Amino acid sequence: MKKKLSKAFSAPRDLTNNGVIPFIEFVLLPAGVLKYGHPEFRVERTRDGLEPLVYTDARQLEQDYLNDVVSVHTGPSPQCGPTINC
Numbered sequence: 001m002k003k004k005l006s007k008a009f010s011a012p013r014d015l016t017n018n019g020v021i022p023f024i025e026f027v028l029l030p031a032g033v034l035k036y037g038h039p040e041f042r043v044e045r046t047r048d049g050l051e052p053l054v055y056t057d058a059r060q061l062e063q064d065y066l067n068d069v070v071s072v073h074t075g076p077s078p079q080c081g082p083t084i085n086c
Helices: 002-007 020-036 058-066
Strands: 041-043 053-055 071-073 083-085
Touching: 020 041, 020 058, 053 058
Parallel strands: none
Antiparallel strands: 041 053, 071 083
């Protein structure tokens, strides 16, 4: 999965040609039920000393992506592969 995501195309502020946002919507958000008891996806921002962004709805994630609140960086990251930043 890490290999596929690291090769996924993710144009900034473009939802039509984006493989990462649908992955979050259909895999990671529903998987949040296992950890949080309800659909949830978090963007941790501890590096910047900020509270995490918490998404329980894919539409809000999409809006934040379009408004450049969060961005997806594909390509390998030393820790986890592609990253989602804000």
